[in-house]
Amino acid sequence: MTVELGFGVLVLTLIVTLYGVVAAIIGVSRKDQRWIDSARYASLLIFPLLTLVVIAILYLIVTGHYEVAYVYSVSSNATPLYLKLTALWGGQAGSLIFWSWLMSAFTSAVMLRKWNRDREFLPWVIVVTLVTLVFFLVMSIFFENPFNRFWATPMGDRIEAMFPPAGSDLLLPADGRGLNPLLRHPGMIIHPPMLYLGFVSFVIPFAFAIAALITGRTDDRWIRITRRWTLVAWLFLTIGLVLGMRWAYDVLGWGGYWGWDPVEIAALMPWLTGTALLHSVMIQEKRGMFKQWNMLLVILTYDLVIYGTFLTRSGVLSSVHAFAQSAIGPLFFAFISLTLIVSIWLLLLRWKSLRSEGQLQSLLSRETLFLVNNLLFLGLFIECFWGVNFPLLSELVTGQKVTFGPAWYIRATGPLWGGLLLLMGIAPLSAWQISTYKTLGKAFWKPFIFSLLAVAAALALKVREAGALIGFWLVALAFAVTLYEYWRGIRARHNSTGENWLKSIWHLTGKNRRRYGGYIIHLGVILMAIGVIGIEAFQTQTQGALTPGQSLELGDYSVKYQSLAEWDTRDGKNITRAVMEVSKNGRVLQEVYPRRDYYYDSQQPMTIPGLRSTMVDDIYVILVDWEPISSRQATFKVFHNPLVNWLWVGTIVLILGSIIAVWPSTEREPAK
Amino acid sequence: MAKKAFVFVLLAVTFFANLQTAAVFAQEKTPVTDDDVNEVARQLYCPVCENISLDVCPTQACEQWRSLIREKLEAGWTTEQINSYFATQYGDRVLAEPPKKGINWLVYILPPAMIIAGAVLLARTITRLRAPKKNIASVSRTADTSGDKYLTRVEEELKKRKG
Structure with missing residues (x-):
């Protein structure tokens, strides 16, 4: 009953969504506000309808309706309740519904805003958001239906279908297969919603941009409306990416957080273009320049969002041929092509009216530096896009796939990341419009000397790798410049208003949330860069087979194998856990417990490292192998990951900065 | 004279002793550590476990590949020889980077x-x-x-x- 109801509501949602699109278009063509209002009400109805669908799926999962294929594949009787609830996005069909549901929530939020000044945008924003939704709903209903059930045909086959094929009976499995064990991790539970929130919120700026193109209202109004959306989208995408990194670090057991896997890069690409957009819209707001470019970036970001969802969902990554056979692959491809072509066509139609109003007056002005920033971000995007897509091209042309390991990406993107750090150390000091070597140099020399001191310190600490030294220099420079810029603001405020220093900090940030929030974001990124440099330049590892009492030595550290135990748990897994003692220069620090969990239901092993984590370094121990009978000898791998914790700390700073930058500024300064 | 003879004998003994140990080493394989194996495995990818390099992949198949690398290293193969061996056997996709050709x-x-x-x-x-x-x-x-x-x-x- 729930199945039929859920599916019925899903179909109804599609009808309402289609109606919304048609009504909005009729409203525009007949210039009839009633139709547009009707389209708006339809848009508002989608969220409650999809909420019902989500409730139906959750009900089926929680009550153990394993005749539903999706429930069978992501849940089991032993699954705890919180994992049952998050199993909504544990598989393909559910996560597509989840995507649509979030999208509908954002659409409703947009519909509820005050439209007085932007009436002409409304119908087109409705059209763009709802067309995107139509695509995902069609996908859910016709190709990835979460309500499909198992049926036994008279021939004895088991098939998945929504409605019973002739003469078949419903199959009622007593238990499900359970959620993929790799996904049973707190990071993985929050990671998809964050990523999806990031994805769907990028649809909103795109919708306004397209509305601006269609209506011909090509001033920066669309940017002013959507800049907060863009920042929120960016924030969620960043959190999603970092949670994915943390999950990889904690669960995948290969000693790192980022493996340059196409699935990771799929989420990184819209982040790259989105970050470029966040910077370049400021040029348009301040100087009325590069409007065409901003349009291009927002279009690219939108299609990369769809592409990102598609890459991870279509099977295209395993093989081009799997993609051609999958039902949803070609559809995604068609949708991306269509939206890209239509958007670019609209952009070309308005190309002339989007000309820059201002002029570049100085090579060192902030707008010029922002353009260089955009070039670097786009460069990163090109490298990533090529790395992900070249294997597909190669398979099509030569029949052979190729692999792009981390070494290729690090070489290809390393200088570009370095260039961005350098810009972070210059751009905040440069002024809009006119900046000369003299003005820049005057502000620059103090932070520059600080950065040289940092390099000297690194040399004194026996750092010799050129890459690491350059990295530390850039980080120190960007750090000093950001703090110096903050300090200049605080000092100016303190001197002019006579407020105490703390008040000055508070009011300075409060009055210019976007600017100083942005600087805090920069500080977060700089701290993250320290973590990245630490692990990229200084990670060491060793592996060896030990008997209890023996140790592996790595630098100053010694990791002693104490004991190994193996047992079954009630929730259907087998745990093998070693006790290891970490000591440094002969001093015992703590015990760590590397584990290998084996899930009987999915027959999948999971390697969980034993971790000693400090701000200086991490000791990361993996249980590689062991003798099952005697439990005497076991093989361990030990990683020494310097500074990696700064990555996570930096993320928290970045989130704080983003919240400051997004916070609505209602507070007014009392006149003095 | 006696002193000279003593030095000669000493030299001869050392020489033969050395020769013997050398012979013993020639029969033994080159000692290969897990770290040596991983160093090579890090640059290889098995065709099944996508995008997980061989040194960290926990599957049985990759375990066997690592044993194979160990055998080759013990037989005195270089990293390049091992890489090209796997590439001819399983295609270029096992390499961490596309070979610079075509x-x-x-x-x-x-x-x-x-x-x-x-x-x-x-x-x-x-x-x-x-x-x-x-x-x-x-x-x-x-x-x-x-x-x-x-x-x-x-x-x-x-x-x-x-x-």
Whole structure:
């Protein structure tokens, strides 16, 4: 009953969504506000309808309706309740519904805003958001239906279908297969919603941009409306990416957080273009320049969002041929092509009216530096896009796939990341419009000397790798410049208003949330860069087979194998856990417990490292192998990951900065 | 004389002793540590476990590949020999990077070329948009890239400045 109801509501949602699109278009063509209002009400109805669908799926999962294929594949009787609830996005069909549901929530939020000044945008924003939704709903209903059930045909086959094929009976499995064990991790539970929130919120700026193109209202109004959306989208995408990194670090057991896997890069690409957009819209707001470019970036970001969802969902990554056979692959491809072509066509139609109003007056002005920033971000995007897509091209042309390991990406993107750090150390000091070597140099020399001191310190600490030294220099420079810029603001405020220093900090940030929030974001990124440099330049590892009492030595550290135990748990897994003692220069620090969990239901092993984590370094121990009978000898791998914790700390700073930058500024300064 | 003979005997004994140990080593395999194996395995990818390099992949198949690497290393093979052995057996996709041949050159040429093209485009845009700082004559020479509206605005700007 729930199945039929859920599916019925899903179909109804599609009808309402289609109606919304048609009504909005009729409203525009007949210039009839009633139709547009009707389209708006339809848009508002989608969220409650999809909420019902989500409730139906959750009900089926929680009550153990394993005749539903999706429930069978992501849940089991032993699954705890919180994992049952998050199993909504544990598989393909559910996560597509989840995507649509979030999208509908954002659409409703947009519909509820005050439209007085932007009436002409409304119908087109409705059209763009709802067309995107139509695509995902069609996908859910016709190709990835979460309500499909198992049926036994008279021939004895088991098939998945929504409605019973002739003469078949419903199959009622007593238990499900359970959620993929790799996904049973707190990071993985929050990671998809964050990523999806990031994805769907990028649809909103795109919708306004397209509305601006269609209506011909090509001033920066669309940017002013959507800049907060863009920042929120960016924030969620960043959190999603970092949670994915943390999950990889904690669960995948290969000693790192980022493996340059196409699935990771799929989420990184819209982040790259989105970050470029966040910077370049400021040029348009301040100087009325590069409007065409901003349009291009927002279009690219939108299609990369769809592409990102598609890459991870279509099977295209395993093989081009799997993609051609999958039902949803070609559809995604068609949708991306269509939206890209239509958007670019609209952009070309308005190309002339989007000309820059201002002029570049100085090579060192902030707008010029922002353009260089955009070039670097786009460069990163090109490298990533090529790395992900070249294997597909190669398979099509030569029949052979190729692999792009981390070494290729690090070489290809390393200088570009370095260039961005350098810009972070210059751009905040440069002024809009006119900046000369003299003005820049005057502000620059103090932070520059600080950065040289940092390099000297690194040399004194026996750092010799050129890459690491350059990295530390850039980080120190960007750090000093950001703090110096903050300090200049605080000092100016303190001197002019006579407020105490703390008040000055508070009011300075409060009055210019976007600017100083942005600087805090920069500080977060700089701290993250320290973590990245630490692990990229200084990670060491060793592996060896030990008997209890023996140790592996790595630098100053010694990791002693104490004991190994193996047992079954009630929730259907087998745990093998070693006790290891970490000591440094002969001093015992703590015990760590590397584990290998084996899930009987999915027959999948999971390697969980034993971790000693400090701000200086991490000791990361993996249980590689062991003798099952005697439990005497076991093989361990030990990683020494310097500074990696700064990555996570930096993320928290970045989130704080983003919240400051997004916070609505209602507070007014009392006149003095 | 006796002293000389003693030195000779000593030398002879050492020589033979050395020869013996050398012979023993020749029969034994080159000692290979797990770290040596991982060093090679890090640059290889099995065709089944996508994008997980061989040194960290926990599957049985990858375990066997690692044993194979160990055997080859013990037999004195170099990293390059092992890499090309796996590449001939299983295709280029086992390598951590596409070998620089044929269509694969695109991997190494195209993205840098595009970035350079982007940089050139950017530089041209900057020069074009900076034109108003120069005198009118030079502006009119670059008129083909800017258009009439643009020129009018430049002139307006200049008039304003004079005023």
